[in-house]
Amino acid sequence: MPAPAASPAGGRWCPASGRARLRGPGRTGRGARAGRAGGAWIIPSVNQAGDCRVTQDELKALVGQAALRYVEPGGIVGVGTGSTVNKFIEALAAMKDQVRGAVSSSVASTERLKAIGIPVFDANEVEELAVYIDGADEIDGGGHMIKGGGAALTREKIVAAQSRRFVCIADESKLVPVLGNFPVPVEVIPMAAARITRQFAAMGGQARLRLKDGVPIVTDNGQHLLDVSGLKIAQPLAFESEVNQWPGVVTVGVFAHQKASVCLLGTPSGVRTLDF
Template sequence: MTHDTAKRQAAETAIRYVEEGMIVGVGTGSTVAHFIDALGAIKHRIAGAVSSSDQSSEQLRGLGIELFDLNAVGPLPLYVDGADECDGHKRLIKGGGAALTREKIVAAASKRFVCIIDASKRVDVLGRFPLPIEVIPMARSHVAREIVRRGGQPVWRDGVTTDNGNWIIDVHGWKITDPVALEAELNQIAGVVTVGLFAARGADVVVCGQDVID
């Protein structure tokens, strides 16, 4: 089975969590693009969506799905998004698509977070995929020094600006055995906007192809 087939299967499996009249939180990325297509087929059953990125917003609008501002709708019943890595405790690394800040906000505002992945994203220990950190541009060097002090290898994702106007540092060389503690620690570095660890608030359900882990 190809990765794309597995991604499509995960997206189609996640549709079962969408209920009548919902406003659905929607993430970003190649797997989520399949979910948005599947959502378009049942758009008459939902009230609309809250999107975590300009890219997803454009796709949702193209399918005629109404978009809502998170401030206008309060807590969401459901958020569906992908991940770059997922461990056995449903803790994630996200941010390969540079949308981590809005993704983390929508996840925090949602009652149920369904993460859709293919098997290549499953790991025993997080960190094989470089950890994205969104930073205020003027803080890039300061944050990079703090990462080096903690044993990481920071690489500026040159040429990439987030939807929020910030920059991304990708951290290589970490085996993240305590992602909750590391997420909390990195959040305290001045200039860090968001850390791509979704550990304090991980996924509630992981859909890997047709397999459901809850």
């Protein structure tokens, strides 16, 4: 294989595609900082084997790092939940002395934030946040999302609702034309689960109780989760409004009322910024 050409920022490009070439897993952290060239963010490193493929994990790290520029120095940042947000939290460690603290959307993120020395405030202690940074299971071209694959949807929606700006960070696999391929998570009061399952069946959806080791998952709020497949959500706002008013629904994992303002989408050629 011919040696890759150097990019303007010192990175290297796949000859055929012009894509940034990345090192293998683990090389995007220390010693491999993202740079900017020709409007696209790249990782200035190259796989020794000449492999142009980029792992999903590397794309998550790329957008986690890119999200730092939305964090206001001296402010309190809203922090979501999930594997992409974990990359953001890792990146945030580098500027932990520049933020007052965070409002977190889950016990898991709270633990990670505290572990790197960032104070975590209760949502009730903070009136408004400038920015909320979180991942998504799916995002459409209008910034509407499905969220809750990590069971944190209710607290995520609460923190998103008190934030002026929602910055979604995701790898490119999450961008879809219409929401619904990913089963929609719905947090429910356990005694209402069977009736809500029937209500989804009436609209063509199959709801399944989320289990772990054969027992229902219990959320941070002490409730259960349904995952609903078979839906195509062409009108996310109407869908969210409808399902959220069913008795026993705590939160539906469609984020249309709290949609993204910006999405940083990780692609092999860099971070694409989508404004909504």
